[in-house]
Structures are given as structure tokens and as C-alpha cells.
Amino acid sequence: MRPVVEFMLRLVYEMQDQVSKTRSFAFISDLHDISLTFVEHRPEDAVPRVLEALPPGHYNTDLGNSLNTFARDFLDSVDRRTSLIIVGDGRNNYNDPRADVLQALKLRVRRIVWMNPESPWMWNTGDSDMAQYAPLCDAVHEVATLKQLADAVDDLFSYR
Helix, strand or coil, X not given: CHHHHHHHHHHHHHHHHHCCCCCCEEECCCEEECHHHHHHCCHHHHHHHHHHHCCCCCCCCCXXXXXXXXXXXXXXXXXXXXXXXXXXXCECCCXXXXXXXXXXXXXXXXXXXXXXXXXXXXXXXXXXXXXXXXXXXXXXXXXXXXXXXHHHHHHHHHCC
């Protein structure tokens, strides 16, 4: 996932700029609110700042913990008008995926959209938890190419 993180952060940056009341978060082993960094800095400065604040580690991704942190600390930032967009490969290094937390979030938000840079045939291999996450999402998109990304964004903004 790390090789595509910079591109995905730029995508999130641009989406935050296009949608009012957007909050942005990044995670590896835990969740971090990066909204202020994106508001205060241009993307060429903001993205490196986020990457520096979240240094990579070997096999330390814990999406389940990050979902739990979101539910614990930021639940008041979502409601029935919220579209929750998750950008990531759904790999969790065999940690608890906390699908129960995603299920609770689903009951609170308008919709959950997942953008995954991996091919669907890889979603349920090894440490991938997409088999548990995907049924809880209103849409799941493979976004490995610019065309796939454009289609996912078109779908995101055409949703009523």
C-alpha cells in the first residue's frame, strides 16, 4: 500500500477541497486527523508532512484499531448526511478487523464507499479483510488505474 499512499493522499486532499465539511484521516497502526494539515498547506507540502508524521513500519497496519479510534474519538463528526470514504487495501496484518465497528458506523452514516488499489481477486487472500468489510459498504471500487479512479469518483458524486 505504501507505494500508492502519496497518490491517494493527493486524491483525498483534492476531495477535501471539493466537498464542504470534509475531514480527512490517515492511518497505519492508528488513526490521525490530517484535516488541519490539508487546510493549512498546499498538497506539495501537506502530503510530505502527513507521510513524515506517519512513518512506515514493517507489518504494522492495524485498520481495526484505526476504526475503533475513529468510533471512539470522532463519532460526533458523522451523521446520516455523511459519506464515509475509506481508501486502502483492507489488509490488516492478521489483527482484529473490527468489522463490528464498521457495522456500527454504517448505521450512523449515509453511506460507506471503499476505494481499494488492489485487484478484487486479491481482496480475500493472506491478511486481507475485504471479505468482512465489503458487505458493509454501499460501494467498493478497485482503483488501480486512472480510469477506475475516475469511474469511482464519478459514482461518488452522482450518488443521490
